[in-house]
Amino acid sequence: MRKITLSTLNKMKAEGDKFVCITAYDATFSRLISDAGAETILVGDSLGMVLQGHDSTIPVSIDDMAYHTQCVLGGNPQSLVIADLPFMTYSTADQAMDNATALMQAGAQMVKMEGGTWLSDTISRLVERGIPVCAHLGLTPQSVNIFGGFKVQGRTPKEAKSILANAVEIQDAGASLLVLECIPAELAADISSKLDIPVIGIGAGPGTDAQVLVMHDLLGLSNARARFVHNFMEGQATIQDGLKAFVDAVKSGDYPREEHCYR
Numbered sequence: 001m002r003k004i005t006l007s008t009l010n011k012m013k014a015e016g017d018k019f020v021c022i023t024a025y026d027a028t029f030s031r032l033i034s035d036a037g038a039e040t041i042l043v044g045d046s047l048g049m050v051l052q053g054h055d056s057t058i059p060v061s062i063d064d065m066a067y068h069t070q071c072v073l074g075g076n077p078q079s080l081v082i083a084d085l086p087f088m089t090y091s092t093a094d095q096a097m098d099n100a101t102a103l104m105q106a107g108a109q110m111v112k113m114e115g116g117t118w119l120s121d122t123i124s125r126l127v128e129r130g131i132p133v134c135a136h137l138g139l140t141p142q143s144v145n146i147f148g149g150f151k152v153q154g155r156t157p158k159e160a161k162s163i164l165a166n167a168v169e170i171q172d173a174g175a176s177l178l179v180l181e182c183i184p185a186e187l188a189a190d191i192s193s194k195l196d197i198p199v200i201g202i203g204a205g206p207g208t209d210a211q212v213l214v215m216h217d218l219l220g221l222s223n224a225r226a227r228f229v230h231n232f233m234e235g236q237a238t239i240q241d242g243l244k245a246f247v248d249a250v251k252s253g254d255y256p257r258e259e260h261c262y263r
């Protein structure tokens, strides 16, 4: 596999080829994930839950993210590496610039931020200065205390309209990718077809351009019970086989299925 770039992902969207993202936090798994054929690796702030044992991503610091981004790069993955800006590290454009710089210097090729319209100016400023941005809409876990839990978003016409409007605005601001988390499958498919940038879904049905799962969830190592979580280790002998089973299922359209979707 050649080094994956944003051009690769844009071409895949244009040609209707699904791509895959898996979270990683260290060198060993980043190598295994890259070898399994996942085009992108997300150094997710989910590390607060799956590595640090917190009940949300809120305690994660920028130093944690920079450290794990460096670890992931140590696996020398051919996949494109995206790193999350954690809670309250991008609440102003200047703060975002400093913290995104730290992640890019740790080796990330793109940073991810949760939010829509309010981030437009920040996204434009980062992109103008050479930092590609992946936005994240729907169930944005850093706002769990606003949502009152990890709840499906976009089920009412008003919420659905707002998510679509936010998606268009962040694309216009210069975002290169968008993650849509836990929204109805029809809404995610509609947004993916309306945007030029590739859309990565998690709990967002089969109509997005790509799928992401937290590695511990797809390997059956977590106690996550969300309906989109599937244990890809079932029937597999090795971790490498489990990772490959997820990659193959996304690319063949076998995941996500109806039972993994919200309506």
Ligand code: KIV
Pocket (backbone or CB within 6 Å): 023, 042, 043, 044, 045, 046, 047, 084, 179, 181, 202, 212, 214
């Ligand atoms: O932190 C993370 O792992 C994420 C994914 C759930 C998309 O943001």
